[in-house]
Amino acid sequence: MFNALKEKEKQIAVIGLGYVGLPLALEFARQFRVIGFDTNADRVAMMQRAEDPSRQLPPDAFAQANILFTADPEVLKQAHFFVVAVPTPVDEYKVPDLKPLQRASEAIGRALKPGDYVVYESTVYPGCTEDDCIPTLEHQSGLTLGSDFKVGYSPERINPGDKQRTLSTILKIVSGNDAEALREISAVYGAIIRAGVYEAPTIKVAEAAKVIENVQRDLNISLMNELSIIFDKMGVDTHEVLKAAGTKWNFLPFTPGLVGGHCIGIDPYYLLYKARQLGYDPQVINSGRRINDGMPAYIATKLAQLFLQRDKNPRQTKVLVMGLTFKENVSDIRNSKVADLVRELMKYAINVHLIDPHASPNEVAQEYRMTLMDTPSTNYDAIIVAVGHDEYKGLDVPYFKSLMNGVPILLDLKGLYSVTAADGIDYWRL
Structure with missing residues (x-):
C-alpha cells in the first residue's frame, strides 16, 4: 500500500476536515494524492478557495497540496487508504455519540475495495474500532477484515492554537489489526511525521493511550480547581501557592480553570462509559x-456573593464576559464552559454581555442562542475575563475601570493580570 501511495498509483481520503482532518489532509497532500471529504458543503467550498473554516491555517498552507476537496461521497470510491477524523462528542446525558463515526464508516464501507486500508483517528473508548466500526465496514462492503481489507488506529494529537507543536513535530502513535497493517500504516504516517511514529502492539492499546492522555489532564486540572476552592475559603491566592510549589523540580505545572472543548472535557466520558459497561464505576x-x-456554577455563585457583599442586588447588575471559545486564540466554541457560566449567571437574573474576537456570531447564536456584541458597552458592575486570548493579555486596570462603575469587580479566570489593592479595583481569580 505505501509504495502504491508513494508512486501516486493510489490515493488517500481524509474524512472529516476540522481541526484534526484538514491539517492532516494537507500534510499528506505534500507527499501523496489526497481526497479531502467533508459532509459540510459550505466548509468544502471555503477550503476549495484555500480558506480554513477553523481559522487555524493560513492560505499558503494550501499551496502545492495535491488535494481534491469534496462533499460527494461517490468520490471516495477513488481512494484506497481512508483516514477518519470526524468528531466524537457526547450527548446531553454524557453518553458517547458515535453517529458521526458510524456515518463515516458507512460511507467508507460503500467505497471499500479489496486491499484497502482504513485508519481511525477520532478519540474513542478502547474496543470501539473493533467492536463498532469494523462490523459497519464489513456490513456495508461485504468484505472481511484481514483477508480483504486492513484497519488501524492512530490517535490525533492536534493542539488547536499551538503554533509550536504542529502535526509533523508531534510523535504519532500507530497501530494495525495485524503485522502487515501496522507496517504499512507506520510507513504512511512516517512519511509526514518528522518526530517519528510509535508502533502500539494493538488497536486497543492505541485507543486507550489516547483517551487517558486527556483523562490525566482532566484530573490534574480538577485537582487545581478543588485546591482553588479550598484556598479561596482561606483567603490564599492559589496562583501564588502554585508559583511557590512550582519551585520543586517534580511539581507538575497545572492551573485551575474552565475545562471545555472537544477533548479534555469530552474524552473522559468515553472511558467512563466503557468502564460502566464492564461493571465498574470509576x-x-x-x-x-x-x-x-x-466550576461555572461555582464562579457564578462567587460573583453573586461579591455583589451581595457590596449591597448590590444581582438582578440589577450588568456583567461583561470576555471570551467564549473553549481555549485561547481559537474559534472553536464546541462544549464551551463559558457558555455554561453565562447560563449560570443568568440564573441570578444578571444582565450578561458577551464578546469574543475569535468566535463566529452566527455559530454562537446557533449553538447557544446567545448574542455576541461587536464591542463592549460601559457601566458594568463586573467584568469576567474567561478566555486568555492574546487580545486580552495587554489590557490594564485603567481599561477595565473605564468600562465599569462604582467599585469595579474584575474576575480573572486565567490569571492574566497582576492587580493590587492600590489599583482601586476588586480583583478575584481562581
Missing part, C-alpha cells in the same frame, strides 16, 4: 469530571 475519573463540570 471513582477518581468521575470525581474529576464532577469538579470541572461544576
Whole structure:
C-alpha cells in the first residue's frame, strides 16, 4: 500500500476536515494524492478557495497540496487508504455519540475495495474500532477484515492554537489489526511525521493511550480547581501557592480553570462509559469530571456573593464576559464552559454581555442562542475575563475601570493580570 501511495498509483481520503482532518489532509497532500471529504458543503467550498473554516491555517498552507476537496461521497470510491477524523462528542446525558463515526464508516464501507486500508483517528473508548466500526465496514462492503481489507488506529494529537507543536513535530502513535497493517500504516504516517511514529502492539492499546492522555489532564486540572476552592475559603491566592510549589523540580505545572472543548472535557466520558459497561464505576475519573463540570456554577455563585457583599442586588447588575471559545486564540466554541457560566449567571437574573474576537456570531447564536456584541458597552458592575486570548493579555486596570462603575469587580479566570489593592479595583481569580 505505501509504495502504491508513494508512486501516486493510489490515493488517500481524509474524512472529516476540522481541526484534526484538514491539517492532516494537507500534510499528506505534500507527499501523496489526497481526497479531502467533508459532509459540510459550505466548509468544502471555503477550503476549495484555500480558506480554513477553523481559522487555524493560513492560505499558503494550501499551496502545492495535491488535494481534491469534496462533499460527494461517490468520490471516495477513488481512494484506497481512508483516514477518519470526524468528531466524537457526547450527548446531553454524557453518553458517547458515535453517529458521526458510524456515518463515516458507512460511507467508507460503500467505497471499500479489496486491499484497502482504513485508519481511525477520532478519540474513542478502547474496543470501539473493533467492536463498532469494523462490523459497519464489513456490513456495508461485504468484505472481511484481514483477508480483504486492513484497519488501524492512530490517535490525533492536534493542539488547536499551538503554533509550536504542529502535526509533523508531534510523535504519532500507530497501530494495525495485524503485522502487515501496522507496517504499512507506520510507513504512511512516517512519511509526514518528522518526530517519528510509535508502533502500539494493538488497536486497543492505541485507543486507550489516547483517551487517558486527556483523562490525566482532566484530573490534574480538577485537582487545581478543588485546591482553588479550598484556598479561596482561606483567603490564599492559589496562583501564588502554585508559583511557590512550582519551585520543586517534580511539581507538575497545572492551573485551575474552565475545562471545555472537544477533548479534555469530552474524552473522559468515553472511558467512563466503557468502564460502566464492564461493571465498574470509576471513582477518581468521575470525581474529576464532577469538579470541572461544576466550576461555572461555582464562579457564578462567587460573583453573586461579591455583589451581595457590596449591597448590590444581582438582578440589577450588568456583567461583561470576555471570551467564549473553549481555549485561547481559537474559534472553536464546541462544549464551551463559558457558555455554561453565562447560563449560570443568568440564573441570578444578571444582565450578561458577551464578546469574543475569535468566535463566529452566527455559530454562537446557533449553538447557544446567545448574542455576541461587536464591542463592549460601559457601566458594568463586573467584568469576567474567561478566555486568555492574546487580545486580552495587554489590557490594564485603567481599561477595565473605564468600562465599569462604582467599585469595579474584575474576575480573572486565567490569571492574566497582576492587580493590587492600590489599583482601586476588586480583583478575584481562581
